[in-house]
Amino acid sequence: MSSSARQPNSRSSPPGPGGSGSSPADAQGGWAPYPGAEPAAPVRDPVPPEFRRARQAVAAFARAHRLFRRRRRLLVAVSGGPDSLALLHLLLDLRDAFGLELVVAHFDHQLRPDSADDLRFVREYAASLGLEAVTGEGPVAEVARRQRRGIEETARAMRYQFLAFAAEKERADAIVTGHTADDQAESILLHLLRGSGVRGLRGMRPAGPVPGAPGQTLLRPLLALRREQTRALCEALGIPCRDDPSNADASLTRNRIRRELLPLARALNPGIVDALLGLSESAAEAFDLIEKRSFEARPSTREPVGAIYPLSALASLPGEALVLVVEREAAFFKREAPVNRARVRDLRRVLAAGSGLVRFGDIVVEASCGMVRIGPPFEAAAPPAAVILSVPGSSRYGDSRLDVATAPLPPLEGARSLAIDSRTAQGALRARPLAPGDRIRFRGHRRLISDLLVNEKVPSWERPGAVVIADAAGPLAIVTAGRTFVADPAAADPDLWLRLVPLPPAPGLGAS
Numbered sequence: 001m002s003s004s005a006r007q008p009n010s011r012s013s014p015p016g017p018g019g020s021g022s023s024p025a026d027a028q029g030g031w032a033p034y035p036g037a038e039p040a041a042p043v044r045d046p047v048p049p050e051f052r053r054a055r056q057a058v059a060a061f062a063r064a065h066r067l068f069r070r071r072r073r074l075l076v077a078v079s080g081g082p083d084s085l086a087l088l089h090l091l092l093d094l095r096d097a098f099g100l101e102l103v104v105a106h107f108d109h110q111l112r113p114d115s116a117d118d119l120r121f122v123r124e125y126a127a128s129l130g131l132e133a134v135t136g137e138g139p140v141a142e143v144a145r146r147q148r149r150g151i152e153e154t155a156r157a158m159r160y161q162f163l164a165f166a167a168e169k170e171r172a173d174a175i176v177t178g179h180t181a182d183d184q185a186e187s188i189l190l191h192l193l194r195g196s197g198v199r200g201l202r203g204m205r206p207a208g209p210v211p212g213a214p215g216q217t218l219l220r221p222l223l224a225l226r227r228e229q230t231r232a233l234c235e236a237l238g239i240p241c242r243d244d245p246s247n248a249d250a251s252l253t254r255n256r257i258r259r260e261l262l263p264l265a266r267a268l269n270p271g272i273v274d275a276l277l278g279l280s281e282s283a284a285e286a287f288d289l290i291e292k293r294s295f296e297a298r299p300s301t302r303e304p305v306g307a308i309y310p311l312s313a314l315a316s317l318p319g320e321a322l323v324l325v326v327e328r329e330a331a332f333f334k335r336e337a338p339v340n341r342a343r344v345r346d347l348r349r350v351l352a353a354g355s356g357l358v359r360f361g362d363i364v365v366e367a368s369c370g371m372v373r374i375g376p377p378f379e380a381a382a383p384p385a386a387v388i389l390s391v392p393g394s395s396r397y398g399d400s401r402l403d404v405a406t407a408p409l410p411p412l413e414g415a416r417s418l419a420i421d422s423r424t425a426q427g428a429l430r431a432r433p434l435a436p437g438d439r440i441r442f443r444g445h446r447r448l449i450s451d452l453l454v455n456e457k458v459p460s461w462e463r464p465g466a467v468v469i470a471d472a473a474g475p476l477a478i479v480t481a482g483r484t485f486v487a488d489p490a491a492a493d494p495d496l497w498l499r500l501v502p503l504p505p506a507p508g509l510g511a512s
Contacts, residue, residue: 048233048236048237049236050229050232050233050235050236051089051090051093051233051236051237053229054086054090054225054229054230054233055090055093055094057224057225058090058094058221058222058224058225059094059097060224061206061221061223061224062094062098062221065206065207066207067206067207067219067221068098068099068100068219070173071173071174071217071219072099072100072101072173073100073101073103073170073171073172073173074091074100074101074102074103074172074173074174074175074176074219075103075104075105075134075163075166075167075170075172075174075175075176076088076091076102076103076104076105076176077105077106077107077159077163077175077176077177077178078104078105078106078122078125078126078178079106079118079122079178079242079244080106080118080121080122080125080241080242081178081241081242081243081244082227082230082231082233082234082239082241083178083179083180083183083222083227083230084177084178085125085234085239085241086178086222086225086229086230086231086233086234086239087176087177087178087221087222087230088102088104088129089233089237089239090221090222090233091176091221092129102131103131103132103133103134103166103170103172104122104126104131104132104133104134105133105134105135105136105162105163105166105167105175106118106119106122106123106133106134106135106136107135107136107137107138107158107159107162107163108135108136108137108138109137109138109140109155109158109159110137110138110139110140110141111140111141111151111155111246112245112246116137117242118242118244119135119137121242122135123135132170134166134169134170136162136165136166138158138162140154140155140158143158151252152252152253152254156211157211157212160210160211160212160213161212161213163175163210164210164212164213164216167210167216168216173217174207174216174217174218174219175210175216175217175218175219176218176219176220176221177218177219177220177222178222178230179204179220179222179223180222180223180225180226180227180229180230181223181224181225181226181227181273181277182226182227182258182273183204183223183227184203184204184223184276184277184280185203185262185272185273185276185277186254186257186258186262187203187204188200188201188203188276188279188280189257189261189262189265189276190253190254190257191203193257195341197319197320197323197341198283198286198287198290198320199283199287199290199320199323201279201280201283202280202283202284202287203276203280203283204220204223205220205284206219206220206221206223207219207220214331226273287320290318290320290321290324291321291324293317293318293321294317294321294322294324294325294328296313296317297309297313297314297317297321297325298313299374300371303375303481305373305375305376305378305461305481306329306333306364306373306374306375306376306461307329307332307373307374307375308371308372308373308459309325309371309372309373309374310370310371310372311351311354311367311370311371311372312370314351314372315351315352319344319348322344322347322348323339323344325374326339326347326360326363326365326374327339329363329374329375330360330361330362330363333362333363333375333376335361335362335363335376336361336362336363337360337361337362337363338360338361339360343358343359343360346358347365350365350367351367351372353367354367354368354370355367355368355460359377362376362377363375363376363377364376364377366459366460366461368459368460368461369454369457369458369459369460370457371459373459373461378461378464383398383433384397384398384399384432384433386430386431386432386433387402387430387431387432388428388429388430389402389404389428389429389430389431389469390404391404391422391429391496392404392405392406395431396503397431397467397500399502399503400467400500400501400502400503401500401501401503402431402467402498402499402500402501403498403499403501404429404496404497404498405496405497405499406495406496406497407497408497409497409498409499412499412501414501414502415499415500415501415502416479416480416481416484416499416500417484417497417498417499417500418469418477418479418484418486418497418498419486419494419496419497419498420469420476420477420486420494420495420496420498421493421494421495421496422495422496423495425471425476426471426472426473427471427472427473428471428472429469429470429471429476429496430469430470430471431467431468431469431470432467432468432470433466433467433468434449434450434463434466434468434478435468436450438450438468438474438475439474439475440452440474440475440476440478440485440487441487441488442485442487442488443488444488449466449468449475449478450463452478452485453466453478453480456483456485458480458482458483459482462480462481462482463480465480465481466478466479466480467479467480467500469498475487477498479500
C-alpha cells in the first residue's frame with residue numbers, strides 16, 4: 001500500500017452555499033456549487049432546500065453527539081460518490097460554525113481498471129475547493145488472495161489502515177466518513193445474519209475508534225441522512241459524482257443485502273429502515289448497561305502472566321460484559337482476542353466449573369482456585385537446569401537469582417523468601433524444577449507436591465514455574481509465584497535464609 005504526496009492547498013475560499021465561503025453570485029441571488037459551474041438562476045432563497053434540510057439535520061446530529069467537540073482538524077474520506085461529496089460540501093458549509101479545518105483523503109483499491117480516474121477526480125475536485133488531498137492506493141485483490149481473506153474484508157482493512165496513516169501524518173483530530181442511515185440499516189442486517197449480540201445490533205456509532213487503529217477517532221455525521229437525501233443534495237448543487245460499478249456486484253454480501261434482502265423486507269414493512277434504526281437505538285441503550293456491568297469487574301492484581309480477577313467477579317457477568325472484559329485485557333497486552341458465541345459458551349462453562357481454560361486468539365482465560373487469569377498463553381519452554389546453591393552466596397537459576405545467607409535477608413519487591421534448617425540436610429542444597437512424583441512432608445503428612453499445590457489453592461498458572469529447594473534425599477521447600485511451603489518439621493531456629501529474585505530481561509530482549 002502506498003500513498004502519494006498531498007495536493008498543495010490553494011488558499012481560495014470554497015463555495016459552500018450559505019457559508020462564509022459563498023461566491024459573489026450569492027449576493028445577486030444565484031451561486032455556483034463548485035468552481036466552473038454555471039450559477040443557479042436567481043431565486044428568493046439562494047440555498048437549495050435539499051441542502052438546507054441536510055445541513056440542519058447534520059448540524060443538529062453533530063451537536064447532539066458532540067462530534068466536533070475538541071476536534072478541529074478533520075480528515076474527510078472521499079470516494080467521489082454522492083455520499084462522500086455531500087459530506088464534503090456539508091462540512092465546508094459548517095466549518096465556520098464548528099471551527100473546522102478539512103483535509104480530503106482518497107484510497108484507490110485498484111479493483112477496477114479505471115479506478116485511478118476516481119483518484120484523479122477527487123484530487124482535482126479537492127483542489128478546486130481549495131483543500132489539500134492525501135491519496136493512496138493498494139492492490140486489494142492481490143492482498144486478499146495472499147492472505148486468503150474476502151475482498152470486502154481486505155478492502156475495508158486496507159482503506160482504514162491508509163486513513164489512519166493519513167490522519168496521523170496530517171495530525172488530524174478525527175477521520176470523517178459518509179456513512180448514511182441506509183448504510184446503518186444494512187450493517188444491522190449484516191450483523192443479524194452473522195449472529196451478532198447486542199453490541200452488533202447497535203450498528204455503526206456516530207463516533208468511535210477507527211477499525212485497526214483504536215487510538216484514532218472515526219466520525220459519521222451523515223448517519224442523520226438517508227442515501228436518497230445525499231443524492232438529491234448533489235443533484236441540487238450540480239455536483240458531478242462518480243458511480244462505482246462494484247456497488248452492483250451481486251457477489252458482495254452488502255450489495256445483496258441492499259439489492260435483495262432490504263427490498264424483500266420493505267415489501268413486508270415499508271418502514272423497515274426506520275424500524276432497524278429504532279432497533280439500533282434500543283440496542284445502544286441496552287449495551288450501555290452491559291458496558292457499565294463490565295466495569296464492575298476489576299482485577300485484584302496485574303502480573304506478567306496476566307490480569308488476575310476473583311472468579312466471583314466474572315462468573316456473575318452477562319456474556320457480552322465478559323467479552324468486553326476479555327477485549328480490554330487483550331488491548332492492554334496489545335493482543336488480538338477474536339470472539340464468537342462458541343467461545344463465550346465455553347467460557348461460561350469454565351467459570352461455572354471454576355477450572356479450565358478458553359483461548360481467544362492471542363489471549364487465554366484460565367480459571368483456577370477461585371481466580372481467573374486473562375493474559376497471554378504460556379510458551380512451551382524447557383525448564384531451567386538444576387543448580388547447586390552457593391552457601392552463603394548467590395546462584396543463577398533460570399530467569400531468577402537465588403540468594404542464600406546465614407542471617408535474615410532484607411525484603412525486595414517481587415522477591416519470595418523463606419527460612420530453613422539445613423543442619424539435617426543430606427548433601428548439597430540445589431534448586432530445580434518440580435519433577436513428577438515429588439513428595440514432601442507437610443503438616444504431618446507426606447504428600448505429592450502436585451496434590452499439595454492443588455489443595456493449597458495455588459492457581460494452575462503458578463505451578464509450572466514452581467522452584468524446588470532440595471537436598472540429596474528430596475524436596476525441603478517449594479517456592480511458587482505467590483506462596484512458599486517448607487517441609488516438616490518447620491524450622492523453629494533456622495540457620496539459612498533464601499530469597500528468590502526475578503531478574504529483568506537482558507537488554508534488547510523484551511518480554512514476549
